[in-house]
Structures are given as C-alpha cells and as structure tokens.
Amino acid sequence: MRDWKRYVRERLDLPDMKDHSESEIVEEIAAQLEESYLGAIAAGASQDEADARTRDHVADWQDLAAEIARSKPKQAHSVVDRRVEESELRLRRKGERWIPLADALQAFRLALRRLRRAPGFTAVVIFTLAIGIGANTAIFSLVNGILLKPLPYDDAEQLVTVWKRAPGLQAEGRADDLFPQSPAVHFTYVDEARAFENVGLWTQGQATVEGIDGPERISTALVTAGTLPTLRAQPFLGRSFTVEDDTPGSPFTIILSHDYWQRRFAGDPAVIGQTLFVSDRNREVIGVMPQGFRFLQFDPDIYRPLRFDRSTLFVGNFTFRSIARLKAGVTMEGALADLTRLVPLAVEKFPGGMTLELLEEAEGAPVLRPLRDEIVGDVGTVLWVLLGTVGIVLLIACANVANLFMVRAEIREQEMAIRSALGADRRQIAGLYLSESTLLGVLGGALGLGLAYGGLRLLTAIAPGNIPRLDEISLDPVVLAFTLGISVLSGIVFGLFPVFRWRGGHPVQALREGGRGSSSGRERHRTRNALVVGQIALALVLIVGSGLMIRTVQALHQVAPGFRNADEVLAVLLTIPSTQVSTEAEVALTFEAIAERIGSVGGVNSVGLSSSIAMDRMAGFDPIFVEEFPLPEGQLPATRRFKWIGAGYIETMGNDIVAGRSLTWADVHARARVLLVTENVAREYWRDPADAVGKRIGTGYGPGNWREIIGVVGNVRDNGIMQAPVGIVYWPMLLEDFWPEVRGDAIFLPRTMWLVVRSSRVGTAGFLTEVRDAIWAVNPNLPLSRVQTMAEMLRGSMARTSFTLVMLGIAAAVALLLGVVGVYGVVSYVVSQRTREIGVRIALGANAAKVAGMVLRLGMVLALLGVAAGLAAAYGLTRLMSGLLYGVSAVDPLTFGAVALCLGAVVLLASYLPARRASRVDPMEALRME
C-alpha cells in the first residue's frame, strides 16, 4: 500500500496555512483515502483497482486546496503576517548585525498575533489613542505652521519691522504703544543706516480701476523702491521699482500680482508695457510678481510706488509701516544703536517737523521687532493653550488605556507565570508587554493621523479669518515625526504599567490562584484608582478652562460696543472717483442723494455715512488742540482718532447722543466749522460731557483754526470688542480750510465712505439688491465693496475668542467622556473582582442598600480626590490662559465651584450602575463562581 500521507502532502498545496493546521488536514485526508483503499481491498478489489478507485476520490488537487482555504480562513496567516515573517527571515540571514532588528520584528509580529485574538480590546485601545494622538497632531501642525516654521522669505530671521515708541506723548497708538514710521526718518535710514541691507516703507490702500464692466475696487500695496528687495522678492516678469519710480514727476508705474495678472490680463506675457487706468491715471505695468508670493499677510492686487517729494518732508506724519533686513551678522541691539544715532540726523536733514527738544520730551526712540512677531501677532497664546489642552486629553486617554492594559495583564497573569516558570526573565516579559503597547501606540497614531487630516480640513474651514499663515499648514515631515514620537512614547508609557506591576515572581501563587491573585490585588487597585483620580483631575482642569471661556464670551456680549442691534445694520464701502464726479461739493451732494434714495427703500429706518466704522481698522490718528486748555510751551498735542461723517451716522449706528446734538446735512453743505467727540474725550477735558458742548477744538500743526463741539456721543470700542474704547473726533465730511498747511485752501472730502443702513430687513433676500439699485439709480458707475453687516464685524472681532471656546469645549467634552468611562470601568471592575465578597455579605444579611453604598463610597472617594487634585491643578494652570479671558478672573471661584460640583456628581453617577449591580448580586451565584 502506498504511503497515503506522503501522497497527499505531495499533491495538496496549502501555502497560506499554518504548519500545524496543514499537517492535520493532510493527515485527515490521508486517513480517509487509506480507509477507502482498505475498504476496496476488503470488498475484493485487486491492489491496483483499489489504488485507482482511491485515487479517484480526489480528481483536482488544486480545486480541493482552494476549497479548503476558503473553508478554513481563520487558520490562514494574514498577508501582513507572512510578509513580516519573510522580511524577518531575510534580516536574519543577512548577518549578526541585523539579529536585534529581526528580533524586534518578531516581537511585533507575535504581538500583532496576540492582539488579533483580542479584537475588542485592541479596537477600543486604538480608537482611544487615535482620538488623543489625532488631536495633538492637528494642533501641533497649527503650532508648527504658524509659530515654528520660518516665514516664506529668504533668511527670514533677518527681517524686522521698524517702529517708534513715544511714551512722553499722551497719544493713543496701537495697543502696544508703538507708532508707525515717518517718511523723513525712513529716508534718513535709507541714506545713512549702516545696519540695514535694505529698508522699505509700505502702506495698504484701495484703488479704482476701469474694468471691462465699469469701475472696480482693487486692493493695493504702496511701497518704496526698497520694500520688495527687503523681502528679496522680485517680479518674475519685467522689473521691480527703482528710486526713479518713487520720484514725483517720473512716469507712473505699477506691478501686478500674479492672481490679478491672470484675472485681468489672462496671463498674457506681453502685459509689460501695457497701461492700466488706476485711480484717475494711466499707469504703465512694469512687472508681475511670481505665483504664490504673499506680501506679508496680504494679497494686494497691484503694487504702486510711494512717491515723496523729499524737499517737502519733515519729521512727522508717522503713518507708514516699515520693514527692513538686517545685514548679515548684525544683531537687533546693534541695529537699534545705529538707528538711535540717526534720529537727530533726521531732524537736521528734514527740518520743519518735530524738533530735537520735542523728540526728547516725547522720549521718542526707535523700536525693532522681528517680522514674524508682526505677522503672527498674539495668536501664539491661543495655540499654546490649545496644545496644552490636547496634551491633557492625550494623558487622560493614556490613563484609560493603561487601566485597560493592566486589566488584560491580570487576565494573562497565569500565562505570564507559566512563561516565567519556563525560564522567561523579567526583560522578556517586559518585552512582551512593551511590544504590544508600542504596536498599539503606533497603530493608534496611524489612525490618529487620518483623524488629524480630516480635523485640519475642518479647522481651516471654521477658523477665524484673522489667524495668520493658515495656508501654510500641512502634515509635513516635522508633524509626522511628532506624531510618531508621541505614538511610541504613549505606547511605552502605558506599557510600563503592567511591567512594573509584574512582581517578577510568585509563579506558583499565580498558577494556584487561577489568575485572580488577590494578594497583590490591593496594590493593583491602588494604581488603577490613582490613574482614575488623575483622569478626573485633568478633566476638571479642561472643564474649568471651558467654563472660563464661556464666562468670557458672556461678558463680551454684555459689552456696549458703541452700536446697537448689529445685525440690523448693513455696511457698504462706496467710492466716488473724480472721473465720475469732479468737484467736492458735487460729491457731497451725490452722497446725500444716495442716502436719501436708500432712505426711501422699504423698511429702512435710517442711513448714515462715515469714512470709517467701528472695528474696521481704517482710521488714523491726528493731533488735537483744545482752546480752553492751551498746551505749555514745547508740549506735544494729544492725538485722537479722526473720522469724517455725514448726517445720520450716529443715529444709524444706534449710538447715543450724550449731550448736544448730532450733525445735519445743512451743517455738511454749509461746511460748518463743527465737530462731535466721544464721551471719553469730553470727560478728559471737562468732567461733565454737557460742558463740552460749545467748546472749541482745532487740528493742524498748531493751535488755531478752531471748530465748535456741537455734540458728545457714546464711547465706541473701535479697536475691537475686547479693547478699551478709543477717543474719537467726528468731523463733517465736507470741510474747508482743514489742515491748510498741507492742503492750502482746498476743500477736504473723503471720496471713499462707508454707507450704513439700519433696517429690520437687513439679511433678508432682496434687501441688498434694493439698496444696490438705489445707489446705482443715482449713479450707475459706482463700485461697491466690503458689503457686510455690523454683526459680522462684531463676530469677526470676537472670532478668536469664539474659536478658542469651541476648541476647548470639544476637548473638555472628550475629556469628560473618557474620564467617565474610566471611572465606570474601574468601579465595575472592582465590583466584579469582589463579587464573592459581596455575595458573602449579602448571604450574611447585609441589605442591598448597604452593599450599593459600599460601592458608591468608592466612587465618592475617587470623586473627592479627583476633584481636589483637579482644583489644585486648575488653580495653577488657568493663569496661563488669562490673556484670553475678559471680564472673569483666571481663578474665578464661581466657575471653579460649579465645575467641581457638577463633575463630582457625574462621577458619582458613573458609579451608580456598578453599585446597582453589586446590590443585585445573587449570593448563590457569587459563591459558586470559583
């Protein structure tokens, strides 16, 4: 008789089966064939016949192998497993040096197999880690892209912005008391500064371009010849600006941005030399900037040269922004010293403005700041707070996972005891745990990366518009390395818990107790309880943080911004170019006609005009002189924000007239020498705002040129809802004899004004169209821009706070969920471990309530310890976010108390279910459970 086992093995090809399974299959089929053969012989067949009949039982071996593989999938190795095994074998064969790596690969392969056998555990752990790691990856990529990555300019660390500080001036500058640059000082630097490789002035502007369908508003950047070279930015087509372009009298030139070139000239390379009618003049296109170039934080449509007549410059007019590039090797301190020595030189070269004495009195000094700080602004605080927040969430997630891991380790204690008895040392056992935990960490990190990708898409969509460099955020190698790092680190951290718990001995005890060892049980419980207490504490910190943000937003909503019912106010920026309407008087009439026309649109309550509305960051500062309070010799005048308004503006915004009256169109057309001021300006000089009415204020280079205050209006938070109100002076929009030193006796009238409309119909369909139609009925060629409601402006001002609130809220919710799960898990486990004990107690007469109380007591202890630890931690940590808060202290007792109580209650609730289960234990079942 042939060897049927060999026969089958030679023909049956099962490459994907485990060796053990394969041999069993072979054996069984061989046994059946053998029986068939023996049966045929017994029935009288010859040996050959019997052999033939038996062989007939399997005609197609390949088919059989396929059927078997299909029928026994669980025993087949996975493709991954095989590939890893092959790589491992290849490594081993490569030589001695590669053995450790091969061993590591084997450890992971075996870990993967073990984890496959516990799919529920593995899934929960990976998912929990993915949430924690994914959140960290997403926020870190924000931190990386916005705060850490260098700016997209060559040698960006050399770039600085140039400012002036003047504490002796009681003026209101930016929030950080810095003033922009004066052209006179700038040119002094250009001529004499030794520390700069390049320096430039710039300012933002808007212009009207004659488009194909009529006038169009575009954004512009006005720059000096040195500005683009400071950034080492060059047009890729044509040339950059030279000093000649900056000189008045030379031909007018512009440079296009890449996008505008595409839009307006369809990317035609022959655009160089063509002209564009911009702001009342034909200007020649001399260059196009490369694609993707961003001018600092803006994307202007075109660049225009700033043209100054040096003979008319004086040290004053501090309204231009300035950037500079330090020479290689020069420090900021060195550059500052250089600039300081140049300031007196500026006074000499450009007399007629500030004198040396005035400068000294104002304690004027140049200030340099890294360009990055300018662009990034104060968003850094928000981001670091968020990173800390998600870091805490990850810790909580790791605590949950550590608990799960320890439970699983206990279940496998018997297995470990056997391994130890068979010679495995502590290092090998540790290796088992760590390889599993690290693998879980990395798998969690991989899933987290996917979640982060999706989360980032969402974040960049909902993020407030004023977060800088948002387009530079991506999952680049730094972020990937960070993710890998925290994945591995988390894995190692929670993997160490069972390793340290493993006493490295007592195999007999472990074997005897059948894997439910109770002697080291108490220690284990302590570690687990400690972890849960930690989770509760951390969750409390996050929830307190969210609570503080909620209070901040509430407080902000109570702030009076200087206008009412913001969603009923529509704002539109309107320009009347001189090509459309030539004289100033006619422009004023046109504006009035438009206001009247809109006023007759159904549902409109009132209409107003202003050169700048609240929070638009368009207004500048200028000095004021008060007739009643003449300045002592040599003292500098105060500066206040200037706005030019038409009739109806104050009323349309819903601001109050605190004293006196508002402006009328009669005042405007008569070019009355009147003005309005905000309450804070009035109180500064006259305690009672009513006393300000009738007093006189002037502006210009010196006192004189007085105009009468006719009204005092409510304060306006012009710098944003979270900033203090700014002092504002409202002039009529049509003025004569205003700044005569500069303008002679020309009439002053801003041609670009905001039109504000108050109506309950704002935001409804069709209202905007009617307003537009009303404007164009007066003049169909007027371009409109920046259409929005005041509510949108207000929201924009609060956007960063709302964003932080949302992020913190989500993190706190996740933390709470994880914490509750953790508490429930621990208390449940304790109940299940002590079921026997509980059964005994009940059998001996303890009533259900007492038993439940026992369990609840555990929950209460955990809650108390956790809340206490959390309060302490929060007390220390919330100070870090005080920069984000408004109207509430970082250690606000109301918030702390409320959160502590609520969290404590939630934790108790989480212990309720296991307590109920404990009270329902059937003593007979419990005692039988051995």
Place this chain on the structure above:
Amino acid sequence: MVSVDLKKGSVELLLLSLLEDESRHGYEIGKLIEQRSGGRIAFRVSSLYPVLCRMEQRDWIKGRWVEHAGERRKRFYSLTPKGKRALAAERRAWQEFTRGVNLVLEPSHA
C-alpha cells in the same frame, strides 16, 4: 447516479443527519451515505471534506482526534447545539421543497 446539482443541495442535510445520533469520522460518513441510499448517492472525499471544514467553521459540528490502539488516529465529528438547530431547519426546508416539487409533478385534481 444522481446529478451533481441535486447532490450539492442536499449534502449538508445528509451530513448533519448522520451525525445526529452519534459521532462519526469523515470516511465513515461518506460510506454510510452510499450504503443507505442504495448506491444512488455517492460522494468523493474531495467533495465531502471541504463541506466538513465549512460546517466546522460555522460551529455546526465539532471535530476531535481520536486514537485507538493499533490504528491511525481519526478525526471524529459530532453535532453542536447550533448544528442541531441547523439540522432541524434544513430538514424542514427539505420537506417543504420536496412537497412543493411533488405537488407540481402530480396530475392536478381539478
């Protein structure tokens, strides 16, 4: 010999029913089917074995190795509770099916 398709449809039912009373090993099952059907239904090892694997995978039958002195060890299969339920269901289905077929084949008593 009965057609392949008809055999395919009934093999699980046949296997399960033979395991109802006692556990048997693979070849024995095949032999029994052939004997009891009077030679009308016969299965090859290559047909039966994968079916046994599948039913074990579904937890309808459970196999274990049994060793008797002097013999090569054999794999015996027995019915699990799940398999008992499956057998009952298959039986019902088979009865319904044959009843339906017979009804169609009989001349109508209209």
